[in-house]
Amino acid sequence: GENVEQHPSTLSVQEGDSAVIKCTYSDSASNYFPWYKQELGKRPQLIIDIRSNVGEKKDQRIAVTLNKTAKHFSLHITETQPEDSAVYFCAASMSSGTYKYIFGTGTRLKVLA
Amino acid sequence: NAGVTQTPKFRVLKTGQSMTLLCAQDMNHEYMYWYRQDPGMGLRLIHYSVGEGTTAKGEVPDGYNVSRLKKQNFLLGLESAAPSQTSVYFCASSYGTGREKLFFGSGTQLSVL
Numbered sequence: 580g581e582n583v584e585q586h587p588s589t590l591s592v593q594e595g596d597s598a599v600i601k602c603t604y605s606d607s608a609s610n611y612f613p614w615y616k617q618e619l620g621k622r623p624q625l626i627i628d629i630r631s632n633v634g635e636k637k638d639q640r641i642a643v644t645l646n647k648t649a650k651h652f653s654l655h656i657t658e659t660q661p662e663d664s665a666v667y668f669c670a671a672s673m674s675s676g677t678y679k680y681i682f683g684t685g686t687r688l689k690v691l692a
Numbered sequence: 693n694a695g696v697t698q699t700p701k702f703r704v705l706k707t708g709q710s711m712t713l714l715c716a717q718d719m720n721h722e723y724m725y726w727y728r729q730d731p732g733m734g735l736r737l738i739h740y741s742v743g744e745g746t747t748a749k750g751e752v753p754d755g756y757n758v759s760r761l762k763k764q765n766f767l768l769g770l771e772s773a774a775p776s777q778t779s780v781y782f783c784a785s786s787y788g789t790g791r792e793k794l795f796f797g798s799g800t801q802l803s804v805l
Contacts, residue, residue, distance in 0.1 A: 581751075610791060613794070622782065678723070679750065
């Protein structure tokens with residue numbers, strides 16, 4: 580069935596180090612891959628997204644890479660800061676006639692000061 | 693412009709009781725979604741709608757019903773609540789191309805005793 584796998588489930592890094600979160604998806608027709616950040620008690624917020632015709636996208640300290648052949652995409656955060664601590668979700672659009680978004684299970688990132 | 697508004701924010705039910713969660717958006721979005729969020733499970737799609745008068749099943753539809761009688765509103769119903777439905781429920785909406793940002797509501801914390 581349609582699914583998105585996300586790893587790791589938890590990640591601790593020292594402030595200033597980089598963090599990488601990886602996702603794989605099952606639907607080869609997926610063409611849109613967003614990443615959401617959810618702070619404690621808050622709603623998920625989009626931080627970056629990538630479309631299938633692009634291999635990499637950057638926005639300041641965050642970047643996303645996409646490997647369509649392997650059906651992998653990853654979130655990279657450089658120079659991590661304490662305010663980066665949150666749960667991060669990847670998602671993929673599933674094109675089963677109508678578009679819907681399937682989310683990964685989330686990664687809890689802790690940035691240690 | 694309020695975005696996506698969910699009511700209520702908190703609710704406690706007894707097993708077997710029924711309730712309706714209301715989601716309203718003022719952005720003229722075509723697509724609306726209901727997700728549930730459980731620890732370690734990420735965001736799982738319950739039902740979604742691609743336009744007024746339409747509904748479709750997501751990943752975990754059992755025990756829930758939905759209606760989209762007006763474009764701006766998407767209702768989630770629990771006919772006979774069970775403890776397994778204790779969760780945080782998020783409504784979201786989007787323009788409907790399948791390749792754009794989801795706007796989330798602030799969530800509803802539901803406990804079923």
